[in-house]
Amino acid sequence: MHTIVCIKQIIDPEIPADQFKLDPNSMRQLRGGLSLVISAYDQNALEVALQLREKGGGKVTALCLGESGAVGAIKSALGMGVDEGFLVSDQPLLESDPCGVAHVLAKAIQKIGVPDLVLTGGVSGDTGDKVMGPLLAEALGLPCVTFVSKVEVKDGKALVRRIVEDGYELVEAAFPLVASIISDDSNVPRYSKLKDIMAAAKKQVPTWKAADLGLEEARVGAGAARLQVRDVSVPQRESKCEILDGETPEERAERLALRLRELKVI
Amino acid sequence: MTDVLVLVEGQGSVPTQNTLELLGAARRLADATQGQVKAVVLGAAPTPLTAGLFACGADQVLRAEHPLLDGYQGDVYVAALTQIAGQAEPQVILLADDSCGKEVAPRLAHRLNAGVVTEVLAVEGDGPAVLFRRQMYGGRTIATLVAQRFPVVATVKPRTMAPASELAGRTGEEIAVALTLETSLVRTKVIQKVAEEVRGVKLENARVVVSGGRGLKGPEPFKQLEELAQLLRGAVGASRAATDAGWVPASWQVGQTGKTVSPDLYIAVGISGATQHLAGMTGSKTIVAINTDPDAPIFKVAHLGIVGDYKAILPKFIEKCKELT
Ligand SMILES: Cc1cc2nc3c(=O)[nH]c(=O)nc-3n(C[C@H](O)[C@H](O)[C@H](O)COP(=O)(O)OP(=O)(O)OC[C@H]3O[C@@H](n4cnc5c(N)ncnc54)[C@H](O)[C@@H]3O)c2cc1C
Numbered sequence A: 001m002h003t004i005v006c007i008k009q010i011i012d013p014e015i016p017a018d019q020f021k022l023d024p025n026s027m028r029q030l031r032g033g034l035s036l037v038i039s040a041y042d043q044n045a046l047e048v049a050l051q052l053r054e055k056g057g058g059k060v061t062a063l064c065l066g067e068s069g070a071v072g073a074i075k076s077a078l079g080m081g082v083d084e085g086f087l088v089s090d091q092p093l094l095e096s097d098p099c100g101v102a103h104v105l106a107k108a109i110q111k112i113g114v115p116d117l118v119l120t121g122g123v124s125g126d127t128g129d130k131v132m133g134p135l136l137a138e139a140l141g142l143p144c145v146t147f148v149s150k151v152e153v154k155d156g157k158a159l160v161r162r163i164v165e166d167g168y169e170l171v172e173a174a175f176p177l178v179a180s181i182i183s184d185d186s187n188v189p190r191y192s193k194l195k196d197i198m199a200a201a202k203k204q205v206p207t208w209k210a211a212d213l214g215l216e217e218a219r220v221g222a223g224a225a226r227l228q229v230r231d232v233s234v235p236q237r238e239s240k241c242e243i244l245d246g247e248t249p250e251e252r253a254e255r256l257a258l259r260l261r262e263l264k265v266i
Numbered sequence B: 001m002t003d004v005l006v007l008v009e010g011q012g013s014v015p016t017q018n019t020l021e022l023l024g025a026a027r028r029l030a031d032a033t034q035g036q037v038k039a040v041v042l043g044a045a046p047t048p049l050t051a052g053l054f055a056c057g058a059d060q061v062l063r064a065e066h067p068l069l070d071g072y073q074g075d076v077y078v079a080a081l082t083q084i085a086g087q088a089e090p091q092v093i094l095l096a097d098d099s100c101g102k103e104v105a106p107r108l109a110h111r112l113n114a115g116v117v118t119e120v121l122a123v124e125g126d127g128p129a130v131l132f133r134r135q136m137y138g139g140r141t142i143a144t145l146v147a148q149r150f151p152v153v154a155t156v157k158p159r160t161m162a163p164a165s166e167l168a169g170r171t172g173e174e175i176a177v178a179l180t181l182e183t184s185l186v187r188t189k190v191i192q193k194v195a196e197e198v199r200g201v202k203l204e205n206a207r208v209v210v211s212g213g214r215g216l217k218g219p220e221p222f223k224q225l226e227e228l229a230q231l232l233r234g235a236v237g238a239s240r241a242a243t244d245a246g247w248v249p250a251s252w253q254v255g256q257t258g259k260t261v262s263p264d265l266y267i268a269v270g271i272s273g274a275t276q277h278l279a280g281m282t283g284s285k286t287i288v289a290i291n292t293d294p295d296a297p298i299f300k301v302a303h304l305g306i307v308g309d310y311k312a313i314l315p316k317f318i319e320k321c322k323e324l325t
Helices: A040-056 A068-080 A091-095 A098-112 A132-140 A194-202 A249-262 B017-032 B050-055 B074-088 B101-112 B222-231 B240-244 B310-324
Strands: A002-007 A009-011 A036-038 A059-065 A084-088 A117-121 A144-154 A157-164 A167-174 A177-181 A227-233 B004-008 B037-043 B060-065 B092-096 B115-126 B129-136 B141-147 B152-156 B173-176 B188-195 B208-212 B235-238 B265-269 B286-291 B304-307
Touching: A002 A040, A002 A068, A002 A098, A009 A068, A036 A040, A036 A068, A040 A059, A040 A068, A040 A117, A040 A144, A040 A177, A059 A068, A059 A098, A068 A084, A068 A194, A084 A098, A091 A098, A098 A132, A098 B101, A098 B115, A117 A132, A132 A144, A132 A177, A132 B101, A144 A167, A144 B101, A157 A177, A227 B129, A249 B286, A249 B304, A249 B310, B004 B017, B004 B074, B017 B037, B017 B092, B017 B115, B017 B152, B037 B050, B037 B074, B050 B060, B060 B074, B074 B101, B092 B101, B101 B115, B101 B152, B115 B141, B129 B152, B208 B222, B222 B235, B222 B310, B235 B240, B286 B310
Parallel strands: A002 A059, A002 A117, A059 A084, A117 A177, A144 A177, B004 B037, B004 B092, B037 B060, B060 B173, B092 B152, B115 B152, B208 B235, B208 B265, B265 B286, B286 B304
Antiparallel strands: A009 A036, A144 A157, A157 A167, A167 B188, A227 B141, B115 B129, B129 B141
């Protein structure tokens, strides 16, 4: 079983509010001294792929479209235990809209060789888009299941757990398949072992440019974007929290209930 | 002129809440641009939904019936909507941002060579331009996106837009659409549906939500939250830290990836208030935080707060609530 996991490198999304800065020109987040990470759910996707390999053998490949520095994301994935990684890095491609990104990733996947399973994160940690899995499925002409937390192989088919509003579904599909992954207690990303991190540092990461992939020019880059950001605002939250005090926690608890009653909330 | 195609659903003759919100958004956009609202009903058999859709702002109801449309199946839905959009030629296609919409919207967009935008909070006409507003960076920012060309497929975040107002007697045109759908389209199959047990009200409809986070340190304390929620006729929610730990089901998650709730009362217990969590609950009317850390960001959005250990606070709070309610 071969799994390709598409990963994105982003600025740590869990920083405190006061460290978040926006570049007024590009309307994107300013990196500053903040650390870069593999987007949260992409890490869960890596974990799903590694567990599948542990159970049934095979190979896990990480694929990333990003700045040249995104080789760091591939190295982190190698450190987690993936077998190989590829980076697509070409500045104009980074301006593509999600459909353009899907085109780039699909071409790269075809160059690597279409695997049994393609995984993406269910939601990206920066823009909050949740479209890459299904877009990629279309670009590759493969079936697709979104918001999956678990993948099992049964009788040569995929049996996946898809999280829905009121619970979950077990969905069956033949390979090859694209799934977008979200987290649950079964796919908490593992910590890398020091020796794997050291080994990853030494591994070569093949890096491709647009010309290596045979892209359709009209689909990629800023010019192909079907939607454009006009402005971005940072909503200001006014703090007006009334902290209930009292000698003991019990007293505060009582006051809270009384106050809610007074406000007719309960 | 912006024609808006809307994928609607209902229970019997009553449109769902998501559908009402979609129709509200579509009607406002169409009115601003002299366009039409075209509601698509997919199903295996005719439904009595049409009159309700007209009353809630649809100009056209496009009915597509086919045995393969018996319940949601992604491949079939995408094929059906691709054919319908090809005939109706809308500028904007709106779907609910639910488990169906988030799977269908990108795939449909790809087939129509259209743009796609998800979790939309507002759609507006601005002259000939169409604007979509959505959160980015886990709710830290609100971005306005402009369509560069049409069509655009958008999913609308539930419980963020004003629903359509009903005008009894309003009518429109009903069109039966013929579709070519083959069984061979179907590539994924649901073999089991497991619904989490819901005691009392559903999280997304609850007027009171009591949520717990990592600060609870295990699944046990959620029993206290359930007791409180039952007492206040509400539902229990959770942060991602709590669902990822497996303490409670993933479908209880509130926030960017989970559910958006806007109850009258939201009580956050042992939740720090990460922006991705806030993204799903700041629409709540009254927010209460119980947290040991006075600097936790949750106190920036809370209206009432107690700094302290939930273990010492909750029992007394529940007792007092029992007395008062
Ligand atoms: C792309 C992406 C999407 C995400 N989507 C979501 C989402 O939908 N929903 C979501 O919730 N998160 C989401 N997150 C995760 C989010 O960033 C936070 O990691 C998460 O919300 C933290 O959960 P928490 O507040 O329970 O845990 P923590 O941040 O660890 O906070 C625990 C809190 O409990 C308090 N505490 C500890 N002990 C006690 C006690 N005895 N009594 C009272 N208080 C106590 C602590 O002071 C602390 O404030 C997302 C993250 C990313 C990157």
